[in-house]
Amino acid sequence: MNNQQQQHKKTMDRVQKGLDRRYRQERHFQWLGLGAIILGLVFVSFLFITIISNGYTAFQQTYVKLDVFYDPEMIAPIGETDPEVLSRANYGGLIKASMRQMFPDVTNRREKKVLYGLISSGAAYEIRDAVMNNPELIGTKQEVWVVADDDFDMLIKGHIDLRLPESDRRIKDNQLAWIHDLQEQDRVEKRFNTTFFTAGDSREPELSGIKGAAYGSFFTLLICLTIAFPVGVAAAVYLEEFAPKNRWTDIIEVNINNLAAVPSIVFGLLGLAVFINFFGLPRSVPLVGGLVLALMTLPTIIIASRAALKSVPPSIREAALGVGASPMQTITHHVLPLALPGMLTGTIIGMAQALGETAPLLMIGMVAFIVDVPGSVMDPSAVLPVQIYLWADSPERAFVERTSAAIMILLAFLISMNLLAVWLRKKFERRW
Amino acid sequence: MNETSAATPGLAEETEAAAGTVQSTDATVGEIYVDDPRMTCRNVNVYYGEKQAIFDVSLDIGKNQVISMIGPSGCGKSTFLRCLNRMNDTIDVCRVTGQIKMDEQDIYDGGLDVVPLRASVGMVFQKPNPFPKSIYDNIAYGPKIHGLSDNKEHLDSIVESSLQRAGLWEEVKDRLDQPGTGLSGGQQQRLCIARAIAVSPEVILMDEPCSALDPIATAKIEELIDELRENFTIAIVTHSMQQAARVSQRTAYFHLGKLIEVGETDQIFTSPRHKLTEDYITGRFG
Numbered sequence A: 001m002n003n004q005q006q007q008h009k010k011t012m013d014r015v016q017k018g019l020d021r022r023y024r025q026e027r028h029f030q031w032l033g034l035g036a037i038i039l040g041l042v043f044v045s046f047l048f049i050t051i052i053s054n055g056y057t058a059f060q061q062t063y064v065k066l067d068v069f070y071d072p073e074m075i076a077p078i079g080e081t082d083p084e085v086l087s088r089a090n091y092g093g094l095i096k097a098s099m100r101q102m103f104p105d106v107t108n109r110r111e112k113k114v115l116y117g118l119i120s121s122g123a124a125y126e127i128r129d130a131v132m133n134n135p136e137l138i139g140t141k142q143e144v145w146v147v148a149d150d151d152f153d154m155l156i157k158g159h160i161d162l163r164l165p166e167s168d169r170r171i172k173d174n175q176l177a178w179i180h181d182l183q184e185q186d187r188v189e190k191r192f193n194t195t196f197f198t199a200g201d202s203r204e205p206e207l208s209g210i211k212g213a214a215y216g217s218f219f220t221l222l223i224c225l226t227i228a229f230p231v232g233v234a235a236a237v238y239l240e241e242f243a244p245k246n247r248w249t250d251i252i253e254v255n256i257n258n259l260a261a262v263p264s265i266v267f268g269l270l271g272l273a274v275f276i277n278f279f280g281l282p283r284s285v286p287l288v289g290g291l292v293l294a295l296m297t298l299p300t301i302i303i304a305s306r307a308a309l310k311s312v313p314p315s316i317r318e319a320a321l322g323v324g325a326s327p328m329q330t331i332t333h334h335v336l337p338l339a340l341p342g343m344l345t346g347t348i349i350g351m352a353q354a355l356g357e358t359a360p361l362l363m364i365g366m367v368a369f370i371v372d373v374p375g376s377v378m379d380p381s382a383v384l385p386v387q388i389y390l391w392a393d394s395p396e397r398a399f400v401e402r403t404s405a406a407i408m409i410l411l412a413f414l415i416s417m418n419l420l421a422v423w424l425r426k427k428f429e430r431r432w
Numbered sequence B: 001m002n003e004t005s006a007a008t009p010g011l012a013e014e015t016e017a018a019a020g021t022v023q024s025t026d027a028t029v030g031e032i033y034v035d036d037p038r039m040t041c042r043n044v045n046v047y048y049g050e051k052q053a054i055f056d057v058s059l060d061i062g063k064n065q066v067i068s069m070i071g072p073s074g075c076g077k078s079t080f081l082r083c084l085n086r087m088n089d090t091i092d093v094c095r096v097t098g099q100i101k102m103d104e105q106d107i108y109d110g111g112l113d114v115v116p117l118r119a120s121v122g123m124v125f126q127k128p129n130p131f132p133k134s135i136y137d138n139i140a141y142g143p144k145i146h147g148l149s150d151n152k153e154h155l156d157s158i159v160e161s162s163l164q165r166a167g168l169w170e171e172v173k174d175r176l177d178q179p180g181t182g183l184s185g186g187q188q189q190r191l192c193i194a195r196a197i198a199v200s201p202e203v204i205l206m207d208e209p210c211s212a213l214d215p216i217a218t219a220k221i222e223e224l225i226d227e228l229r230e231n232f233t234i235a236i237v238t239h240s241m242q243q244a245a246r247v248s249q250r251t252a253y254f255h256l257g258k259l260i261e262v263g264e265t266d267q268i269f270t271s272p273r274h275k276l277t278e279d280y281i282t283g284r285f286g
Helices: A002-059 A083-088 A091-102 A109-116 A123-133 A150-156 A173-184 A211-242 A247-261 A264-278 A286-310 A314-322 A327-355 A359-363 A384-392 A397-427 B003-007 B077-083 B114-120 B135-146 B152-165 B185-198 B215-228 B241-247 B265-270 B275-281
Strands: A060-069 A141-147 A188-192 B037-048 B051-062 B066-070 B094-102 B121-124 B203-207 B233-237 B250-255 B258-264
Touching: A002 A060, A002 A397, A060 A091, A060 A150, A083 A123, A091 A109, A091 A123, A109 A173, A123 A141, A150 A173, A150 A397, A173 A188, A211 A247, A211 A286, A211 A327, A211 A384, A211 A397, A247 A286, A264 A286, A264 A359, A286 A327, A286 A359, A314 A327, A314 B121, A314 B185, A327 A397, A327 B135, A359 A384, A384 A397, B037 B077, B051 B077, B051 B233, B051 B250, B051 B258, B066 B077, B066 B241, B077 B203, B077 B233, B077 B250, B114 B121, B121 B185, B135 B152, B135 B185, B152 B185, B185 B203, B185 B215, B215 B233, B215 B241, B241 B265, B250 B265, B250 B275, B258 B265, B258 B275, B265 B275
Parallel strands: B066 B233, B066 B250, B121 B203, B203 B233
Antiparallel strands: A060 A141, A060 A188, B037 B051, B037 B094, B250 B258
């Protein structure tokens, strides 16, 4: 008995000794995990802070107030309403005249050119549109707010370092003086940048917007979804529920898993060879982009859908078969509704992937410079990530903030898509 | 002694039976045949790929009777039960030979459609498996897909009578629109029985219907089985010998894929004729 107690005490001592070590290991493991998460959060917040601090200014745009005299001599006689005549008039001249009037001291030809450069070339179109909408303006003098040039805009937003020598600056000393005068007269104002959301791409940063790219992305994803979702779900249902389990289906399964890991640029090349060269579809259009992205997303959707189908418990299938439902009824009435949330989650994640995809679209010509906002899937267009790539490549300082702003828009779409996926998962949580 | 079985070639030849308990496992002991069979099984073999799970089983399922199938785990009783409504079809590698007849129709005949078969041979599973739908929809699903109801009122009455016969109506009549998965385990199992009854089958197969239930719920189900016998033929697989003794009229004892002994339940439990049956029911193994 005594011996047994001693034995027990010895055992407990050893357990005690080991216990400290076990708890220490547990704590270390927790710290390690916590550290990993903190590191991840630091990187993510660094990314977000950089992008937002670089990009938030793009949502504002500098405007300049001009006193424009709608000179009948330069446009058309008073009373003229023919749009043909009105659209051909020299509206740039009106702005130049207005500028000359404000700064009568500037007489040198070269200086004048620099002065005119403060106003965006897009301002002339604004004035033209105003006149075409309301021909009665001709012969009157109006205060008009026009878009400032991108360098002017950058200066107002504080992105130009004035400590640099004049030769290294985009804004010269004489321009600084004029801008100062304009500010003195309360003729400079920052407003919400609607152009950014209503225009397509442009060579002039102040006239460029993401609407074209956003529409392009929308059309591309639309094509991608309409093709990849039904095909992917049908493939998954067939493979999971009907296909015999043999060597061929094993080979197919391995290949689908491999396809999910194929670099996306390869899909781009495939699309170029098949859709454009063989089928003769046009370049740069969302239709081809969507087809290529559909090829790329298919494996993701098939894998997610098969996993969702697998997770439906066999007891539900047995229950349906047991009351005499046919295999097809079992699937459509019971298995698919239960697997659908999982399938949708997989599809949304696949779509989010496709939304951010750049490389394959470069191969099919969606990298072209396209000003017009596409109206259909057959109009040439860019997509958001390609637009980011194009702007990031541009030398103008104003495109830096627009790049960041476009990234913010893209991230907003991605985050909302992922939130939708999470919401779907939560809403239709397994209930058996 | 059973003369009929001896007359069938390849079946039981109980020459040594006279000398007390039988030792050999080659042939079935007891009365395979009944006077008024609902289903007849002859020389049924089941293979999972290369492995044979059921060896040459012949058995009649009597009309409006409860037959229970007992035996140690892995003896093939569930496999045999699932042959009776071809639920084994869902397993790719499963192969069945022999003859299982219902109304003179071989259910493994190539031309036979399993959908009407499963409508007339219903099944209740080990784990209650209501559809993740409302109680009403659980019952109404079978009649709907088979087109058994003429209109909404008729469907309502089918649902009500099925629930009543399953003894669940009083408990759920006020919450038919609530999910069936929200019921207790015993209620869920009775819901599954009601679901099986709703398509008016002739035979109900039950695969250990009470193994996931507490004793009170089990007692209710057993009572229900006894009532259902009036209108249905029931084959039940169970691990509980007491349950087999309580609910069934005939009992079949399976061992390692073979049907060892079959007979009146009283006789099996009081005077088993085969050594293996005796060992099992006296608790020497199992």
